[in-house]
Amino acid sequence: SELARRSGLSLDQFVRVYRNQTSDDPRPTKDLFKLRLPADPSLRDLKRRWNSVGRDGVQPMWKNSKPQTQQTRQSNHQSMANHQQDVLHHIIKGQRDGRYLVVEADLLDRWTNIFLSPIGTVEKSGAANRVINDYSFPDGASVNEFTDRSNFPVITYDPPREIARRIFERRRRFPGHPILMMLGDVWGAFRHIPVQAEHVHMFTFRFENYIVVDLSCGFGWCGSPAFYSLAGSLINNLYESQKPCLGLSPLDPGACEGNVWCDDHTCALGLMWDTHDGSVSVPTEKISEARRQVMNILEATCGTLSVLNKLLGKLRYVSSCFPPARAFYQNIQVFAVGFKSPRMRRIPPDVREDLRWFSLVLTMDTKFNSIPVEHFARLEPPSRHVWMGASDTGVCVLEPQLRQFIRLKFSEAEKAVFATSKQANSINVRELMSAVLAILHWGPAWAATGRDRTHICMWIDNTSAVAWLAKRSSRHPTVRLYNRLISVSEFRYSLTCSAAHIAGEENVMADAGSRAWCEDHPLYAVWTNLSDAWTQVQTVPPFDNLSSLWATL
Template sequence: MNDDVSHDAISLELCSSTTPHKGGGTSSHLCESQKSENGEDSSRNVDEGVSRLPLETFLLQRQRVSDKTLQARKRVEDHWEASVFETFNKALRQHGLLPPYPCPAAEHVNGQERHLLDREKQRVYSEFIRRSRMQLPEFVRPLRGETNFDSRPNKALEISSWNPSWNSYDHKSKWSNIVHHGVKPKSKSPFPKQSSPPKNHGSTLRALNSIIKSLRTGQDTKRYVILDIDLLSILEDFTCSPFGASVNDNTAEKGEITISYDAAVAIANRVLDVASKHPDQQHMITGDVNGAFRHIPIAAEVVGRFAGTIPELGILVIDLYCPFGWENSPSSYWVAGAAINHLYACAAPMWPDQPTCAKVFDAKAWCDDHIAIEADERRRATRKKFSSWFKEGKALGLNWNLKTLTVSMPPEKIRKALTRVQELIGCERTTRTKLNKLVGSLRHVVTCIRPAASFFQRIAEQARLSPRFGSTSISQDVTEDLRWFELILQRGRLNSIPLVQFASRSAPNYHVQMDASDRGLCALFPAHKQFFQLEFDHAQRELIREFNQSGNNEFGINVRELMSVVYAALIWGSSWTSGDEDPESHVKFWIDNMSAVAWSNKRFSRNPFAQMLLRIASLCEVQHGFFATASHVAGVKNEMADAGSRVWQSSSHALTFSRLSSSCQQVQIPDDWRNLSRLWERYCEQEL
């Protein structure tokens, strides 16, 4: 959506479709109607096959209605702006002040652009507060045009009570409160009075020109109020945070609003659903509410809690809208974002000749990004009046190909993620800023690479727990996870990932049975009639004996069961590689140990050796293009693998296995694979 028509960007009067219009702003969907209260679409075709209105004529009529509505709304907003401007200027004159005159936004010094604050507006507003002795809420209300007759802080926000679907929206009362009063955050405890503002981070001065540019934009759009810093001594109910921070520590729990974003998996499932019902007709369109948080106002009585200072500029900055970084900003915006989704999902095509099979639209959203995936069937969605529907395009930062039903991570994002990973490998300490940047780069990898989530969690946890200022030490576990990410970014399959794999819809292509004992391992690959066995060496058997007696080492039965998974992935992984005819390979490991099953599926264990095994197995998944899941199998149903892991213990087990494996071929485990710790180091050293 476009900030040029910001009043419509978040307005719920026309948000039953969030489709971006080519001319800017939004437009109600030209091929939709609202369902009636009983769920029926009154505008559907009654006489199938009898055209009552040509499509182009219908679209033209709907476009004219939409254009006139937008024009009327713009005139109303212009009138409101003029009225507020005149009323506020009248108040200035009553205190002997003239309205602030326009000031340049930038100047060029020695060939460099230097951004400028609106110092005239700062001077006039500050002097007005001194002369009127107003507190901040009394000043903000007339500045935003809040009156007893119309208390709305942002007159562009409306309530879609005219829309029948609005009655079924879960958060309509919360939206009404935001529209009429703004967001009123609850605090955990009374705010203490500050003797002096906290110091800003050193980066504030380094990025001062960019900060001034942002502040000037906020001044011009009435998002920020900038005053003289000495007003802190006379203003009450103020809390200054370090610049770029917010009052999160004293913000009460969010709780009331459950944010439900549709991630890439939901989009993939929707694409596959449309493709299965309407082959080769699936296409997508995306739109976003530009600067979403900037449309959600903070209630006048609490705006003083969202303040900061820049002593070097002599300014006090107050944010009048939900600030980026405040923990309640996403939930406050989601009251509106969910409404956009709700109204769109309750709408349906309304062209009289639309096929009766056409149902309501499907709506997906991620924060302020709204996504629609529909079938291109008999003009269910028009292409001419909106930003382009596409079969190949970008959504949620990923490249989607609806022709081939694949998704890819953009190459530039892969390079950026790899660079950030390599910058931290080998470092003993880092900063929260660098960790947060790394987390941002790796989130797309986690989306595209199934096993990556568990290795990502420790990095994200360290970023979350790192201090705001200073540095933090990098744990050994995080270092090992960084090495894993480096490997998959260098050799991983992040291009043309099949949506079937992405959405976890496929049944297993291959099954592997396995078991472990105190003497060795065995795994069976029935599809190829192959098996492998591994007898533990003397050192390993000593570790097993010690563990059985005291449990003092990492070589318990759970770990040994997991070793079978690793060797199976190493030996047979290349035969599970996805091909063009089979876009994904799903391998099911059958294990009679519940802990090993859980570790394998979660790719996580607190046992350091087991976690290393999971890194190797997951690397094989990425390298060979398959994905693995594990399930439990009862020992009595796992006779062959059970006997195969115990042939060294008794002749009866050896005879049983010999009989059951007579038609199978044994595969040898290379000697240089026996030491799995050394194998992991060789991977990290790029020897493999």
């Protein structure tokens, strides 16, 4: 600090001195060297961009709305009030690693272009609390708000199911042989991604009587994942260019296959992989903690951004293992992103229902143990096919392997409601209701036995219903209700449900079954002939009222 005062240098000039940047060697981080450009065009562009980062540092771009000086400086979040020692250790480590420049706070009067962002802490299992720079606060005047994202590198991301796919393929190709997996955590490498000296004034925070300048791409800045991915892609390419020792892999001497992640959370995955059995599990303590946090929020009826972010960190394991959960996870995440301040907010009804869905799934904790990798990666082909149709008079669902059908005729009162509220009770919604009835009635018969999981393909002649079932996402309240019922049953019975479109003219039997309720109907003979020797499954309480059914779960 005394050197900064006596030198009279601006912050960017002082940072260059601190980094030992010279005209002969302008590199911000001396551990980074220029990479030779390869012939491969895609890899050539990747390495060219990385060489630019190594030579000059990351060069953020800013919107015209960014003021020259910060108008209002925010206080740190209350979450760190009881974790001062953790924050201090974090700063000391960052300073020791060369990531942080720490100076006394009176230099704010000299370096007037500094933007201070608040910091907070979040719990991290098995370690000290993690310090987070909140570059998204305050709303409308944050570092992330002022960032121009047009020059960000494209993020490459291989989800956890790629590991499952790889294990499945190796087990199938080399049955009976041990499958080895090399794990590595390279998050520490990302502190070597420097920010150009002219821009470090935007990445600072205050702790007690000190100003901490982050010289690297820090967690919390919207551009960091893109530049982490740039480094991760290069590390992955280096790994994939190597071959395992012949003694370790005599049957498969080919090049290693890597996977790319953007942060240390996903690198570690938090999942338990068993390459011998070909399965993946979620640690029981993660499920228990997620269930506890969900119940706490439901009982409180309100929540803070900090509480929701902690919960989302736990629920991501559910969405990794069970893809239909992603739509409900995203609904909660959208609500969290909408927070304009750290204050408490009431949980809206639709988010509460999604949280209820998670609470139901999390009670079935044994379902998160020993999930076959082929099921985890959704590699199983359909083993059952179900056809369905809907009309203004009823719905019909067909299960050919059981030679059973479900038929539900609408009452006059229900048909009157359809006429007065077409959007809320459209034919699209009724088509999806057929899928709900199918999984509720036949789910126990389809339930997995041992390792084998049943993959049901639902054939629907309505494109909207196909999309709703495939993505499990919609703003329509009834559709969201139906998707919750489908997904919780799918999880309970260890099923995989997919959707496919069938042309209406080809969906003859299901269409006739949804319409031909009397002998004088033109399709009555078609239905009676095709359904001969089939058995009807009656829709009885509680399956006759799906809204009430969900409310009682």
